[in-house]
Each structure stands twice: as C-alpha cells, then as structure tokens.
Amino acid sequence: MDDVMKDRVEQLADFIMKWCLWQFHSRAWDRERQNEEILTKTMQLLCDEPVNLSTPSDRCYWVDAVYLANGFKKTCPWLGIMDKKDIKLLMQGLKGRIDYLTINGSLNQELTNPIY
Amino acid sequence: MPYHTFKCSECIPDRAMHAVIKGPGEDLTSCLPLGYLNTIPGTISERGCAFCGAKHVIGSPMKDVIHLSHGPVGCTYDTWHTKRYISDNDNFQLKYTAATDMKEKHVVFGAEKMLKQNIIDCFKAFPHIKRMSIYQTCASALIGDDINAVAKKVMDEMPDVDIFVCNAPGFGGPSQSGGHHKINIAWIDQKVGTFEPEIKSKYVINYVGDYNIQGDSEIMIDFFQRMGIQVLSSFTGNGSYDDLRGMHLAHLNVLECARSSEYICNELRKRYGIPRLDIDGFGFEPLSASLMKVAMFFGLEKEAQAIIDDETARWRPELNWYAKRLKGKKICLWPGGSKLWHWAHVIEEEMGVKVVSVYSKFGHQGDFEKGVARCSEGALAIDDPNELEGLEAMEMLQPDCVLTGVRPGEVSKKMRVPYLNIHAYDNGPYKGFEGWVRLARDLYNAIYSPIHQLSGLDISKDEIPTDKGFMTRQMISDVNIIGDGTTPIEERPYTGEWDIVTKLRGKKYPKLESQQQLGMV
Numbered sequence A: 001m002d003d004v005m006k007d008r009v010e011q012l013a014d015f016i017m018k019w020c021l022w023q024f025h026s027r028a029w030d031r032e033r034q035n036e037e038i039l040t041k042t043m044q045l046l047c048d049e050p051v052n053l054s055t056p057s058d059r060c061y062w063v064d065a066v067y068l069a070n071g072f073k074k075t076c077p078w079l080g081i082m083d084k085k086d087i088k089l090l091m092q093g094l095k096g097r098i099d100y101l102t103i104n105g106s107l108n109q110e111l112t113n114p115i116y
Numbered sequence B: 001m002p003y004h005t006f007k008c009s010e011c012i013p014d015r016a017m018h019a020v021i022k023g024p025g026e027d028l029t030s031c032l033p034l035g036y037l038n039t040i041p042g043t044i045s046e047r048g049c050a051f052c053g054a055k056h057v058i059g060s061p062m063k064d065v066i067h068l069s070h071g072p073v074g075c076t077y078d079t080w081h082t083k084r085y086i087s088d089n090d091n092f093q094l095k096y097t098a099a100t101d102m103k104e105k106h107v108v109f110g111a112e113k114m115l116k117q118n119i120i121d122c123f124k125a126f127p128h129i130k131r132m133s134i135y136q137t138c139a140s141a142l143i144g145d146d147i148n149a150v151a152k153k154v155m156d157e158m159p160d161v162d163i164f165v166c167n168a169p170g171f172g173g174p175s176q177s178g179g180h181h182k183i184n185i186a187w188i189d190q191k192v193g194t195f196e197p198e199i200k201s202k203y204v205i206n207y208v209g210d211y212n213i214q215g216d217s218e219i220m221i222d223f224f225q226r227m228g229i230q231v232l233s234s235f236t237g238n239g240s241y242d243d244l245r246g247m248h249l250a251h252l253n254v255l256e257c258a259r260s261s262e263y264i265c266n267e268l269r270k271r272y273g274i275p276r277l278d279i280d281g282f283g284f285e286p287l288s289a290s291l292m293k294v295a296m297f298f299g300l301e302k303e304a305q306a307i308i309d310d311e312t313a314r315w316r317p318e319l320n321w322y323a324k325r326l327k328g329k330k331i332c333l334w335p336g337g338s339k340l341w342h343w344a345h346v347i348e349e350e351m352g353v354k355v356v357s358v359y360s361k362f363g364h365q366g367d368f369e370k371g372v373a374r375c376s377e378g379a380l381a382i383d384d385p386n387e388l389e390g391l392e393a394m395e396m397l398q399p400d401c402v403l404t405g406v407r408p409g410e411v412s413k414k415m416r417v418p419y420l421n422i423h424a425y426d427n428g429p430y431k432g433f434e435g436w437v438r439l440a441r442d443l444y445n446a447i448y449s450p451i452h453q454l455s456g457l458d459i460s461k462d463e464i465p466t467d468k469g470f471m472t473r474q475m476i477s478d479v480n481i482i483g484d485g486t487t488p489i490e491e492r493p494y495t496g497e498w499d500i501v502t503k504l505r506g507k508k509y510p511k512l513e514s515q516q517q518l519g520m521v
C-alpha cells in the first residue's frame, strides 16, 4: 500500500473510531462479524453495488453502513474522484486496519472470553 | 507504552498499568489501561459491589416491582436508591425498598423461613403490586439460602404474583459491573419469553441500557413513538416487569449503555435472532444519526428527519449560546461507565470544552477502548482511580469543572473545582436535543457561578472588597464575547420549562395509534 493510500485508510479509520460504536462489540468473534458485515456493505454502497437486505441482521448492518458511507463522503472529498477499483482496495485496507485496531492488535484482554 | 504513574501510587506497583495518557500517534494497540480486574489491596478503591450493580443500577429502575434485598439491612440502607431514576407510576420503586434484615441468628440457623414471610408481608403491604425482584447479598449467598426455591413456593401459593431472583452477591465480581452481568443473564434465563405483551405496531423495539435518570428514557421513547415505533420494553428505566418479560418479541434492540446491558442484547441475538444496534443518545449530531439509523431499519426516514429538523431548529441556537461561552474550558469526564465514551468527543465538538481526562471505576477495557478512541490527544484515562489519584489528576490537569458522581464531586468541590453530578444529574434530563442544552446550561452555571469569587477569599487574611458587588455569571462569561451584532438574535440562554418530562406522560401518538386502528401486528 502506498503512502497516499495508507493516509486515506487512516482518515477513514479515524472517522470510525470517533463516530461509531459497532466495532467495539465485546468479543473477538462479534468484532470479526461486525467488521466484515458493515465494511462490506459500506464498500458496496460506495461502489453502487446491490446490498443484501434480506434478514433483520442485514438491515441492522446496513444502517450502520449507510451512516458510514455518508460520513466518509462528507469528510473525505477525495472519495468522489476515486474509481471503484481503487475504492475496493481502499476498503480492503480499511478492513485490515480496523481488524488490527480492534482484534489482532487489541490490548483488550476480554476479547477471547468464551461467554458473554 | 504511555502508562502514567501517579506519585501517590508509586508504592503500589500493581497500579502501574491502570492509567494512560493518549500521546501523539497513539492508538488502541499501544494506549489502553487495564480494566475490570480485582481491586488491588491498599488502593482504597471507590467501587460499588456486584449486589449494588445488580440491584441499584439495573434492577431497581423497574417501576411496578417490590425490590427486596435478602440480607443485612445495611446492604440496602447504605446503597438506598440515590439515583434519580424516576417513573411514571408516582416513583413507586424509588419510594419503597425492602430488606429482610438478616441477623446473626439467621446466619447460624438459615433465613429461608424468614425470607418467605418477608415476601408475603411485602405483597400484603402493597396489594396493588404483584411483581417482585429479590436480590441476594453476601450473607445470604454464603449461608446458601435457596432463594429460587422459596420464590417458587410463594408463587405456587400465590398464583397472581411473579417473582424474579437475582443471585448477584456483593462478592460476585470485581465491581458493580459483575452484578450488571449477572442480572442481565438471570433476567433472560428466568423471565424473557414468559409473557406476551400486546404488539401494537409494525415497528417494535426494545430500548436497552437507559435508566431514566431524571427522565432520559422517557425523552428517547417519545422520539421513537413520534415516528410510530412501539417501544415494547425499556431495560430498565421506567420499565415494566411484564413488558420486559416480552423482550423476545421485538424486531430490534436499540442499545445505549453497552457496559451495563450488552449481555442481554447479545443473548437476545443468539437465542431469538434480534439484531443489536448501538446508539448514542447524547449530543445533536450523534443523536440525530442514531434516530435516523433506527428509522432506516424500519423505513421511517421521513419521520425521523422531521423530528431532527424540528428539534435542531428549536434548540441549536440555545446550545450555540452556551458553546460560545464554554469554548476552551477544560473538564474531567469522570462518570460511572458509558458517558465516558458517549460524551468524550461530542461534548468537545458541540460545546467546545476540552476533555482532559476520562475515568471509570468499574468499566471494562472495552469501555476504555471507546473512550480513548474518542477523546483528544493528551487526555488522561484512569481505571478505578482512588481519591488520592483523583486529587493528583486535578492538580496536574487544572480542570474548570469535573463531571462525576456525588462522592468524588464533593472532593473536587473542596479543591475549589466545580463539579456537575452526571450520575443523578443536576437539572436533567440530559438526553435529547433539549436535554443536551440543559447539560450545557448546568455546565455553564457550574463554571461561572459567582460563588467562586467568594469561596476563594480567606476572611482571616484577604482584603474583602466592600465597594463593589459580585460579578454575575454573564459578566464573567461574556468578557470575550464581542457584542458587535454578529450573534444571531435567536441565540439565547435556555428557555425551556423546569419539568419537561411529566407532560410526555399520557401524550397521544397519532402515528402509533393509526397503526393500532388498522389492526397492525
């Protein structure tokens, strides 16, 4: 990932860290699912791809994804001139970064507690 | 690692990783205090016990319930309802609390018989209340009283009553948070799914993790009902016992305080497939986003937007009036749990005050992740601080106001630092758009109170000026406000009423009622 991309990933990660709560569910397996579902749906929205809304859970991930996509567009004007291929790469990088901050690199010792 | 060692705690090496300062470039992989661990002997922690967390945070806001502690009277007396979690049934649960008053003889011979008699006496004393929560304490847990068996016996003998048993003794966890956990799990195991409340709308939610402090839950529920959403249960502020037994029928769990009640939402997802949506009910922008998210789940965007537009137009100018005068002030945000992350960023964004420290006595690392992620560089985050650490932090950070509970608040007052009671509130509710302005007003009044001019004088040595009066709040706060006509005319101090909650009770909700008339289920 080049420096521009890295910087952009960081800007998006900062937005999530400040304005969202969904990435901080209490266990590692919850966080994996949340990150995967919400960031995939956000990528689909940013790339004008269809979003699966068939279950209540899908709708719930989707509302957070819509908020995120709108927030990204508002705070990061450079998104508007990126092509879809690059947006996908960017979102892939973002997913890796959020997984690192909230799961793999997290100092939270409760993430692996097997019960709620 | 950006750990911070307090001078007063140098002699307690175990405290070394319980405080961090968020430095430049730090993120959560390098900057996170430990949390929710056993209290370190010698630190004089100020935590509550697990019984307190179960009963006084989560159980007791339930309004149509007799709350009975099974234990020495001190457990209930010392922690008697001091939070202002009001209810619309004349505050029954705030006015009355019961204890079995265990003595030494019960410890020796057992207290089950006495417990049974107490339960029956309570129902006789309040014949209109048919629901009860019984809370285990250290003493009754240690002697092994089988509270569930006694409750079952009474329910068999009195078929019109229903009893919930919460086995969360004081020692059941490092802090009150252990009790939050236990009561969440006990409620879903024992009670959810045992009652079917009437479904009156196509859009049904549980509103979870708000305790109706000075009416917070009622303010939020009003927004939902204005959109046409049925709030099936409120966990547990102003909540009704039987409604909470029907939580399994909602379409969505809308979660405010994940610290105290994410467990039940996680279980409701696992057992009943109900999704969990975490929201922020404080601050104009986060609240607007949260209302819109709930609305989008049901396709009610237009309804939400109308509320957001109305409320913002009405209250934003008043928030702006305070924000101009609060800009640059420093605060320590030292609440119990969730406000440390609900407020850490938005109070800075919308009121202009700088959060120089966040702390929690019972929060988990998950709470600190949210708090540290949201607060600005330089903020000091402390897990389970003791009084000396609090004093040292105040000396180091020189805050203009400390937002905390009564006990640490009184300490800060002695340091001549004003404090705002954000556990029980000064003049809440603080949720909702108007509520956020009320918080700004209370913060402004605390920081600019004329009393600070007097309290700083020592009459034994200082010269007391007799030729001039006090400066009022506004004389002090407006020194830097230029009266050049750039202030929009509608910007003004708070103009709302003293009581903004009572009028919501009995309010009609046309959108909800029209669905009922159509027989929607």
Ligand code: SF4
Residues within 6 Å of the ligand: B049, B050, B051, B052, B071, B074, B075, B136, B137, B138, B139, B169, B170, B171
């Ligand atoms: S720690 Fe035990 S004895 Fe003390 S108040 Fe809590 S339940 Fe009662």
